[in-house]
Amino acid sequence: MAAAEQLTFPTYKTEQLAHFFRTEVLLEQEGKHFSKSDLHPAVKPETVQMLYMRTLQHVFRINPECLHMIPINLTEDIEIPAFHEAATAILRLYHRMRLFLPTCLVYDFNLSDLLSPKTKKTALILSGIMNYLHFRKPRVDFVREHDGKLRADKDRFQGLTRGVKDAERKLVILKTIPPEQQAEAKELKSALTEQHSTNAHTYKQVNAVKDSVAEWKSKRAERTQALTKLKVAVSTRYEDNAAIQSQILESPEELKLEMDKMKQTVKSIKAATVTSDEFVVELQSKAQILDHGDSEVQLICSLLQDLHTGLETGKQDVLEVDKRVSELERQQKAMKSLATEMDREKRSDAMKLDKLSKQRLRRKNMRETAECHIQSVMKKCDLYPEKQEEMDDYIRTINNEMQPLKAKIQIMVDTCSNGTRKAQDVYVRLSAALDRLHKSIEASQDEIHLTLQGQGKQGQPR
Known part of the structure; x- marks a missing residue:
């Protein structure tokens, strides 16, 4: 428990x-x-x-x-x-x-x-x-x-x-740049630096031309203002003449005085007109010069536009060059991969050719051995009927010998099974006998111990 x-x-x-x-x-x-x-x-x-x-x-x-x-x-x-x-x-x-x-x-x-x-x-x-x-x-x-x-x-x-x-x-592999591409990259970098320096020089020239054009435009504006002032003065003179003619008196003295004054004024006006004509001629020549300058300025502006378009095209060319450089690098990488694949395929083809040649040699040797084997087998087949009769006789004798052996084996198996059964029975009996023996030994030991104790008590003095 x-x-x-x-x-x-x-x-x-x-x-x-x-x-x-x-x-x-x-x-x-x-x-x-x-x-x-x-x-x-x-x-x-x-x-x-x-x-x-x-x-x-x-x-x-x-x-x-x-x-x-x-x-x-x-x-x-x-x-x-x-x-x-x-x-x-x-x-x-x-x-x-x-x-x-x-x-x-x-x-x-x-x-x-x-x-x-x-x-x-x-x-x-x-x-x-x-x-x-x-x-x-x-x-x-x-x-x-x-x-x-x-x-x-x-x-x-x-x-x-x-x-x-x-x-x-x-x-x-990607970080390692081949020497050919390194030389090309250096050439492209030098070309790009030269292009940038030329672009900076052209930018400076364009800025100088723009400054000169602005100065010409300011001068032309001043001269147009002077011409407008002269035109206003001439128109005021004509108005003054009209007002003076309306104020003419009928007295002869006054008329003479007025005529003298008018003559003087006419002389002064003629002189002024002459001077004004001369000034107008000068202005016309200057205007022609200004027109010529305008045409030159327009030409310069068109040249500047052409330069600007050329710069843009140059930038696009640089971008295209960069794209082509990247495409070249990509193509070179693809070429390298293709070259490695080609080498691999060549090696595999060489190995396949070696295998094919070895297989051909093996097949040739196998054919030769097969032919020899077939010839030997054919020779043996010729001798097969005689050997078959011999083997039939041998098998009959072996069968005749095996029958008593099988009977003996069966008898031995039966005897072994009986022996094992008897041995198991003996083992069980022996184990039971050993248990009984151990129990009897223990009982006898207890009896001996009790008798020894009794004898010891009797031997003691009363």
Whole structure:
């Protein structure tokens, strides 16, 4: 009761144990022949040994044949190892179970539990094994799942490391610029610097021309203002003349005075008109000069526009040059990849040609050997009828000899089976006799001990 109260697993019923071991532990044929009656009311030793052996095979992958093997270092000291095979199987099974059962929280296991098992003790041991197998199954699935994930992660890690190595190799290839492209890049850089210097010089010239055009425009505006002032003065003079004519008197003296004044004024006006005509001529010439300057300015503006368009086209050309340089680099990379692929294909073609040549030589050798073999076979076929008759005679003689041998083998098998049955009966009798002997020895020891105690009491003084 104290041992049962200390258990950390439940003791199952016989039906549950039989169903579990039939479905989970035993093989298909063994499960068909296994039933509840093998465990209750009387336990069969062969059944218990088979259950323990299949449990070890299920848990540790120990084949049943390994239990029947005697170690090599022991077979040298044993005269007839065949006599010890049955005992070694039981002892090795007992040793394995003593190592395995503590993991099932079963610590009391003896050799008698294999040779003469008891119902309650066997049910207790099988309940511990069943509890352990229930505990082990989800853990095994969990470990297998994690093992699969670990293998997948390892494969993924290897693929990623290969990808990283390939990427590093490609980066090294991309960073290394060939000498031809380096020379071309230097030439393009020098051409670009020269183009920028020429563009800066042309920009300076264009700015100077713009400044001169602005000065010419300011001068022309001043002169147009002077012309407008002169025109206003002439129009005021004409208005003054009209006002003076309207104010002319009829007296002769006044007329003379007015005429003199008018003559003087006419003379002054003529002189002024002459001067104004001269000034107008000068202005016309200056206007022509200004028109000529305007045409020159327009030409300069058109030249500036052409320069601007030329600069834009130069920028576009530079962009196109950059694009073509990048296209050249891309094409050179593609050419390199194509060259590597071509080298690879050439190597593969060379290897294929070598393989083809080797295969041709092999086929030629095989044809020659096949022809030789066919010739030899044809020669043998010619001799086949004679050999067939000889073989028929030989087979008849062997069959005649095999019949008494088969009869002897059958007799020996029957005698061996009878011997093993008798040996098992003798073994059971010997084990029962040994148990009785041990009990009688213990009883005799108790009697001797009691007699010795009685003699000691009689020998004491009263």
